Amino acid sequence: MWSNRAASSSRTTRSRSPISTSEPAAGQDTGDARERVASAPSSALAPPTAPSARKNASTPLPRFAGVGGFLVDLLLSIVLMAALSLLGTALWGFAQGLGGSNFAQIGADSGAMIVISLIATAASALLVYYFRRRSSAAERAASWRALWRMSTWGWIALAVIACLTFNALIGGFAQQRGIEMTPTNMVLGDAIRAYPVALLIFAVGLAPAYEELLFRRVLFGRLWAAGRPWLGLTLSSAAFALLHEPPGLSASHGWSMLLLWAVYGFMSLCFGWVYYRSGSLWAAYAAHAINNLIAVAAVLASS
Known part of the structure; x- marks a missing residue:
């Protein structure tokens, strides 16, 4: 979520283990059953309904496999x-109106609008x-x-280093x-300095969590599961930037906007790559959280 510009001026296939839970037949040695359970192979980490799990892996994938679902998820x-932003703004305006604020005062409160969004x-x-891609x-x-x-931690470290390096180059x-780059979330700079603990909790703990659920699990995961991981990385990263x-x-x-799109798009590519290589959404979340921590720390250090 956070660009690191402040430093320079931020499935698995279901584990379908072949272990059986049925009771042994009468007279059967339960020790043999335990032995078979212990030797059962562990399932590989891959997205649900991955192409490798299809009955006929040689069958070519449809050209636009998963794209329809991706667009539905993104549009939704x-x-x-x-809708929720409009509802929140209306409720905020109503509450402020009851307190005696006029329309101009309510509209000028950009901080409240950012929080609502x-x-x-x-x-x-x-x-x-x-409702669309809940994990089991x-x-x-x-x-x-x-x-x-x-x-996994090697991929996390590599992603964070890549993000920092790319941000520094940009x-x-x-x-x-002479291009002034001002990420939209930097309007929260004063709030970060006034409430550093609250903003750290949000930027490092909460924002990476819901963004990884949406952009990696739902959007990227939709195309990954359809056998189009590279298309998924590209489209989900474009959506992340926009x-x-x-x-x-x-x-x-x-x-300025084009360069910020490049920064956010590259960040998304890195987080998606971590998810793809490790099979763990937690790993993508960790990389995202560390990146945001460094960005917020840079803002606090510059104040």
């Missing part, structure tokens, strides 16, 4: 965000995840186990060209 997310984004992400208990358990592999380019810096609503424009 946008509609929910807009963030809450709307979180709520829509949770709703789309729950077995998938969640496999994702948690995968987080503690040494290789920041240097912008500085040389929803962070929406045209017409962003604080930036022109070259």
Whole structure:
């Protein structure tokens, strides 16, 4: 969610283990049964209904496999965000009106509008995840186990380093060209300095969680499960960038907006790659949270 610009001026297949829970036949040695259970192979981490699990893996995939579902998920997310934002704004205005504020005062409270939009984004992400691509208990358990592999933390570290390096390169380019890059979420700078603990909890704990559910689990996961992981990485990263810096609503424009899209798109690619390589959404969340922590720390350090 957070760009690191402040530093320079941020499935698994269901674990279908072949273990049987049936009782042994009369007279059968239960020790043999235990032995078969112990030797059962562990299932590999892969997205649900991955192409490798299809009956005929040689059958070519449809050209636009999963794209329809991706577009439905994305459109549903946008509609929910807009509807919940309007509802939140209306309730906020009504409450402020009861307190004696006029329309101009209510409209000028940009901080409240940002908070409302963030809450709307979180709520829509949770709703789309729950009703469209909710994970099973077995998938969640496999994702948690995968987080503690040494290789997983290697991918997390590599993703964070890549994000920081790319952000620094983009920041240097912008500085040389005299381009002022102002991420929309940086309007929260004063709030970060006034309430650092609350904003750390939000930026490091909450925002990465609901964003990973929406952009990685739902959007990227939809195309990954359909056998189009590269298309999924590309489209979900484009959506991540556009929803962070929406045209017409962003604080930036022109070259500034294009560079911010590049920053956010690259971040999303890195987090999606971590998810793809590790099979753990927890790993993508960890990379995202560490990136946001560094970005918020840079803002606090510069104040």
